Amino acid sequence: MEGKEDNSLGGVKEIARRANVSLGTVDRVINNRAGVAVKTRNRVNAIIEELNYQPNVLARRLALTSRGTLRVAVLLPDISEETEYWKAPLEGINKADLEIRQYGVQVEHYFFDQNVQSVFAEQVNRIMANAPDGVLITPTFEKESIALMKFCKKKKIPCVLMNSDIPDQHRLCYIGPELFDSGYLSGQLVHYCLKEGQKAMIVNIAREIENNVAILRKEDGFLAYFREKLSQDQLVHLNMTDTGYASVAARLTALLEAHQQIGIIYVTNSRVALVAQWLESIGRKDIVLIGYDYLDKNLDYLKRGVIDFLLCEKPQEQGYRGVMSLFQYLIFSTTVQEDYLIPIDIVTSANYRYYRN
Amino acid sequence: MEGKEDNSLGGVKEIARRANVSLGTVDRVINNRAGVAVKTRNRVNAIIEELNYQPNVLARRLALTSRGTLRVAVLLPDISEETEYWKAPLEGINKADLEIRQYGVQVEHYFFDQNVQSVFAEQVNRIMANAPDGVLITPTFEKESIALMKFCKKKKIPCVLMNSDIPDQHRLCYIGPELFDSGYLSGQLVHYCLKEGQKAMIVNIAREIENNVAILRKEDGFLAYFREKLSQDQLVHLNMTDTGYASVAARLTALLEAHQQIGIIYVTNSRVALVAQWLESIGRKDIVLIGYDYLDKNLDYLKRGVIDFLLCEKPQEQGYRGVMSLFQYLIFSTTVQEDYLIPIDIVTSANYRYYRN
């Protein structure tokens, strides 16, 4: 039971005592600061090894409190009725903000309209001008995002990406889902639910489909599953850049007329509620509906059995972890930090009550 | 942008200055200690409210370091080849242990054999004799668990339950799944996958089925779904108290002979691997198989397409949160603490890579 020497006891003081030097010297060795003889440094390092010394993070941050606050810039889409999704990451970010504020880290918000690229560029410039200590962004527009990442690299500012990734640039980490497998999983669900002789439909609803990385990746994954396990002619495609309900309903009605065997609809984003509204209006609860995101509107349809499956990627946790990983890095100097691939969760009317967003 | 007054600045010192009292007095008010005039107390409390004061946890724990270490007793089943499941909670517990050790909290382990009630009782007695500062248990045997909970109540020791619950006793919180809905969700999955004219089968494999709260609750939920949405005669029951493979295979073979329309099998615990082994041996990958737990053995079958769905309840997180909630309570005196119902996750071959246990 007793076993090895307990590591937790003895801090800097014990090291100083054993090495027969002062606290200041030990401190210099630990923090790799100059001004200590090589011989002394080695001796102290040996004792640090021997004691398996782990600095007390509480005391460390407490001591640093006097040094002033660190600023973390957060860039994400603003929240409209249409893009309610982004409320969740923001909540996670705010939660983290509250937790780390007293440790001398504060979060600065920058918002942009997902439909206006110039605003995004403008906000990127503002961030660069303000030179924060850390950056968290959702890289909706690739060009400006890369510019910001290059800037961060030069200034040695840690940069975290969220929600979708730009892999080949220099960044601290990516926090978000593996979108291809998200689509692939949808294909699998469709396969399980598909009855004899039925067809499935994939629906993209977004103003800009060709530039939307998220939608494209999910579709890739979905199609990959169909190629592997099903037949292409069991699938009907539909792209809609007009996101108004009337337009959506009209297109869907026409398509259902043409393909009466459709038994399953897969919507590649949170606009699944539009389809649900339409399905309910025409009284076709029997059609299996799969979509995205744990939003109030979607949950309503889920509870009522109109939507059958919601795929969710913990947007709140994404925001929270994004900020916290910067916090970890800045405060505790945690150098090693892998990308964090968020689980792809399946939510139905039977388990939504326990889901943590 | 400036808006309201920033809450983070100013701690006890600022309160003392505004109330025109000393630090000691403020401290007494905050910690509800005696020896301060009612008038003064009210004045200080008002200022605390006004400043929205939040104590600095770093400093708080740092100050308490001198006070000595707290001991947390953990009681859970030991890990055999048959009960590999319990490795995960233990990992979570150990992870928490490492994190909180330097804050002066240490974890003491107590193990028992799930098949031997007397050992459980014995360990409960050992815990009571050692009088720890906190207790975390998996209440496999109800009678002894209640005895321990009563002891804790008398001694004011916080007691956390994990994995399954005993609701009506005095306890700090429960951390685990809502088992009824877990079974209900399985029913729903079966419904989605059931093809025309097929039957489903529910299989319980455990030495003691009638005393196993977890299995019974899941079965309740599953049957509830069938009553609501399907027909009872689409369901075949099977209970097996002999957990050896040969015996399982024999029973299953016989039953499949009798009910050839069986298209889906639901196993109510992690023994689903036994059924998978059998299915693979008879070459019936077409039968949909649903079971429990993110274990290596089960994952193998999942990847190969023998098992189709695994329901998982984050056992590692359960252990982690169990210890951490005690830590929170003991160190930060977080009085309000709800039960934590773990999400019921659906894992398939398409998303298992991203699952966090």
Place this chain on the structure above:
DNA sequence: TCTTTTTTCGTGCACGTGCACAGGTTTTTA
């Protein structure tokens, strides 16, 4: 050898909180 520069090291304060102890004030008792 003495002064100047550089290197190396020790000391003291700060961070925000908990707690023991002592000093002070009011109320009770003799």
Place this chain on the structure above:
DNA sequence: TAAAAACCTGTGCACGTGCACGAAAAAAGA
């Protein structure tokens, strides 16, 4: 009215670490 008791409040140290400042020692220059 003085002494004793009860009550209230202020002061100082500790927790472990980071950093500034200055002192001591060593090295370089004259």
